[in-house]
Amino acid sequence: MEVLVVGSANADLVVGVERRPGAGETVLGTDLAVHPGGKGANQAVAAARLGAVTALLARVGDDAHGALLRESLREAGADTDGVLGGPTPTGVALITVDPSGDNSIVVAPGANARLAPDDVVAARALLSRAAVVSTQLEIPLETVVELARRLPPECRLVLNPSPPAALPPEVLRACDPLVVNEHEARFLLGASGGRAGSGSVEEAAWAAALLELGPRSVVVTLGARGALVASREGSEWVPSPAVRAVDTTGAGDAFTAALAWRLARGEELVTAARFAVRVGAVAVTREGAQRSFPTFDEVGGVAKG
Ligand code: RIB
Ligand code: NA
Numbered sequence: 001m002e003v004l005v006v007g008s009a010n011a012d013l014v015v016g017v018e019r020r021p022g023a024g025e026t027v028l029g030t031d032l033a034v035h036p037g038g039k040g041a042n043q044a045v046a047a048a049r050l051g052a053v054t055a056l057l058a059r060v061g062d063d064a065h066g067a068l069l070r071e072s073l074r075e076a077g078a079d080t081d082g083v084l085g086g087p088t089p090t091g092v093a094l095i096t097v098d099p100s101g102d103n104s105i106v107v108a109p110g111a112n113a114r115l116a117p118d119d120v121v122a123a124r125a126l127l128s129r130a131a132v133v134s135t136q137l138e139i140p141l142e143t144v145v146e147l148a149r150r151l152p153p154e155c156r157l158v159l160n161p162s163p164p165a166a167l168p169p170e171v172l173r174a175c176d177p178l179v180v181n182e183h184e185a186r187f188l189l190g191a192s193g194g195r196a197g198s199g200s201v202e203e204a205a206w207a208a209a210l211l212e213l214g215p216r217s218v219v220v221t222l223g224a225r226g227a228l229v230a231s232r233e234g235s236e237w238v239p240s241p242a243v244r245a246v247d248t249t250g251a252g253d254a255f256t257a258a259l260a261w262r263l264a265r266g267e268e269l270v271t272a273a274r275f276a277v278r279v280g281a282v283a284v285t286r287e288g289a290q291r292s293f294p295t296f297d298e299v300g301g302v303a304k305g
Helices: 039-048 064-076 108-116 117-122 124-128 141-150 170-172 180-191 202-210 249-263 269-284 297-300
Strands: 003-006 012-018 031-036 054-057 091-096 103-108 131-135 154-161 175-180 218-222 227-231 234-238
Touching: 003 039, 003 141, 003 249, 012 064, 031 039, 031 064, 039 064, 039 091, 039 234, 039 249, 039 269, 054 108, 054 117, 054 234, 054 249, 064 234, 091 108, 091 249, 103 175, 124 141, 131 141, 131 249, 141 154, 141 170, 154 170, 170 175, 170 249, 175 180, 175 249, 202 218, 202 234, 218 249, 218 269, 234 269, 249 269, 269 297
Parallel strands: 003 054, 003 131, 012 091, 131 154, 154 175, 175 218
Antiparallel strands: 012 031, 091 103, 218 227, 227 234
16 A cells, blocks of 8 residues: 555535634635545545555544545545444534635644554554555544554654644654645744744754754645755745635645655655645635546646746
8 A cells, every 4th residue: 555544534514604703703605515524534635636645544433424434545546444433523614715725723632532553553554554654643643653653664644733833853763754834833842933034044054953853854835935855965035836725724734645646656755745735726716625636647737847
């Protein structure tokens, strides 16, 4: 198997808004849309749709949202044997999207909070077959820790620490790469992170500071501006093709999944990132998360950045 994703699966309840309400304020939005989402399921669907041999280890509820997620994964061609059910309801993400395509997300974890270290232990057969394992932080941190401990020697761990949390050194050291956006980078660097600059000099300093935390490599994603790829050997800027953003939801997940897949195929990190920015760029031009992810052929049509 090329990519094993260990992570969350959510039903995304999405409302378009002219602008986000402030505290104590009410605004009217568009009609409600319900889409399959969750950073883990998003990555699994994104990788599978590109053509990667992919499996997801996750927990959903025995409910309609869980069925929606299984269906989306199956349609994309991901292995769902590791998608476990149970009485706890499927996770739900409450999402608002504004006219610029930016979103705000609140996640009610539901069954995701039940994905336990024991589930990782029980999935040892899946784990032993994976070239790359990709995970995020919408599942319990102790599950991510167990995963880092049980990683087969030849297997690469890709971690997107979202939503951000303090990571134990043993997890940070296992990351190759650690994939962060601006929020996540700033969180991990604490006050020393400062602001993202407009030039590559500031981001290179960020990446260097993140490498100090222990990961073998770092990818800083900066939305429309592309990504900075850094390892002990140095750093390189990978620009993103210019596209018109409709909905950025899940674009980061698509980027990370594409990266994980190309790494599983043995590509260099920078080469993998050049492909991944194009996948992310397609995802932002369409509504929703999983439903916006491209096939391999659709990526070919996007101008190279
Ligand atoms: O990264 C986007 C995802 O974040 C959404 O699909 C939502 O479910 C939340 O997990
Ligand atoms: Na999208």
